[in-house]
Amino acid sequence: MRMLAVFCKGERLRHIGHLDLMRAMQRALRRSGLPVGYSKGFNPHILLTFASALSTGAWGRREIMDVTLEEEVSPDEFLAAMNAALPEDLRVLSARAIDDRHPALMAMVTAAEYTLTLTDTDTANALCACKDGFLGQEAIVTPRKTKSGVKDCDVKPLILELAMAGTQVRAKLCLTESTSCKPDMLLNAWCAYAGRPVPRYLVCRESLWGTDGEGRLQMLETL
């Protein structure tokens, strides 16, 4: 069976990279005593995938993983066993059994919502003041780092929602396997527009989103 679980990667662990986090989760699965499924082949590994890799430096409030289990386990049992096996800064918040034919979560992600906490109030005020102008541009062109080098990219269609309160930016940004706008791209473009240097900021990925049958954005965990 497959279990879709929502977990929190705590702020303290924000510097733990994706692969290290995967390994920590695999070890927690081993500690949990749950009937975890392994891949076949020469080097069997635990059947675990994350819906989306979270960048080093960011923490995540509702990250999503997909675990294959060899026997039926109830979501409550899963939740209890995992939380007993996880350190304080990693918590499973909810779990739900999904069908074996459920599509791969990675392919379902279309957007992510972030909170970006700026450490500089003046910049925050400046950004807030020019928000409408920034969004009203015909195109929002910002450099994007790719494997083949730095390319200019128009992120305007990728900014789905943008709000600001105090020093916090709340943004829903496009995130698919082919096109996405990362929080740093948004802030680089916005600060450039405001004519200010990019301040230090903390990234929290609040939630992951997918698209339902009617093309509406929904929380991925509900799809």
Added chain:
Amino acid sequence: MFDQKIEAMIEQVQKPARYTGGEMNTAIKPWEAAEVRFAFCFPDTYEVAMSHLGMKILYGVINQQPWALCERVCMPWVDMKALMEKEGVPLFSLETRTPLNRFDVVGFTLQYEMSYSNILAMLKLGGIPLHTAERSDTDPIVCVGGPCAFNPEPLADFVDAVMIGDGEEMIVEFIAAVRAWKKSGEPREACLRRLAKIPGVYVPSFYEVTYHDDGTIASFTPTQPEAPATVRKRLVLDMDKAYYPTEIPVPYTEIVHDRIMLEIMRGCTRGCRFCEAGILYRPVRERSLERLMELARALEKSTGYEEISLSSLSSGDYTCLPELIRALMKEFREKRVSVSLPSLRIDSVLKDSLEETQQVKKSSLTFAPEAGTQRLRDVINKGVTEQDLVEKVTDAFQGGWSSVKLYFMIGLPTETYEDLDGIGHLAQVVNRAYFTVPKDQRARGLRVTCSASSFVPKPFTPFQWEPQDTQQQIKDKQAYLREVLRRIKGVNFNWHEPELSYLEACFSRGDRRLGKVLERAVEKGCILDGWSEQFRFDTWMDAFRECGLDPEWYAYRRRDKNEILPWDFIDAGVTKAFLWREKEKAERGEITPDCRQGCQGCGLRRFEGVCQG
């Protein structure tokens, strides 16, 4: 929420996860409720620290006391250190980011001499006065332990107390004494008096050393009634009853040894004459198979680790090794835990164990002939023959291994170029053994790695009186060996920087005058010397010069039989008379059998009920 200043620093450095803590099984005990707060300091980076078994044992044993807490502190990398200095942020613990100088006790483990500069750097960064004499009643008690504590003299100026020998019982007595002292409200010196009374504890400031004109020690005398003339090492006799952690921190990032380490026994009976650990950890004390299985089960459950390694000086000598390995395999096969066997000796009976190991995982095999000829192996009492090596590697090649590591030492006493040719000969022999196995029965891609470290004479060994080869001699020998081994197919050659071994030789047999050099070198920026890209040999030499001390006198000088050695005040269990006898036998090329086959009179019988023989 953590301090944003520290958060901002962590964002700017390499490998930020070194500084963030929060790993599984790391205790966070309430600060205010603890009567003694202990900072366990490892004088190297996080990845090295977290691979160290002793820290896991002591961290566990202190946190087990309801009235004490222990947190971990590691040496920051150069980038982080520079930022801390710039921002005025003191060195902090991983668990709660508490500055080092707020702890009651700050304890360093001494695993190798080249970490001493890090100790001074960590004290400075932690806001603790460097010299014992400068510390006030509110400064932490600074202590050290571990193998290099058997000659703690180069650190005498900086260390309040030294724990000599097995730590798991002594450290509890130590912190209990600090607890009682804190309650008493007495001044700092009273604490040191309490500590000096604990068996195994040495308080350097309670001793006076005088020197002859030639620089050798004239006298080494206690100046306080609490300070014993001889400090005898502590021994834990019953390994089954001794504390061993069942929950150990599981790091997020990759560390050097990322696995469960099961200490199957302590000590070694072989008596290799170059080996300090072989003397310091005498006598052999084994854990029972039942206890080990119980620990393995608990550790697997609490960590989720995929690998268990057996840890000891000579795992092949563990009495029930095949039974243990079989039992571990059987128990953990289903859980997909692999069992690896480090520090294998080629004369161990483990053919069937090897066959079982490969069921789970096949790694490279390590053999340590140490010297190239039988003559030199007899001198160092490494009871291994060429035939042993051939048989064992042939077994391994037949069993499907194709990667073999051979460890050697160069610069051993009495060594000649014939002995170096012998190293080439052994590499050749291993190469031939591989090709005697039919092609369809052996794994492809023979890899023989020959590592030659440079011999460093160590305290409490029969070679403690010997000069080290000069750097030039070592360089010549390395160049020669490189030529010899280059001609053999499939052989890789590794060697160590002679400069590092030279400094190691100075400090391993150094006296308390070297404290000045250490301090000077750290002032000049020497830190993390164990990392070749950070090691600044010339700066170290400048520090020696500026302090008016000659490193050659420490490294290259042959000591006289009657000389008072800086560590003579320590009773490591083995007598000086035994060591001298062994030195003379070495010169005659006479071997001393394993003491399991009969007592060799090393002196440990003086401890009641310690020897099995």
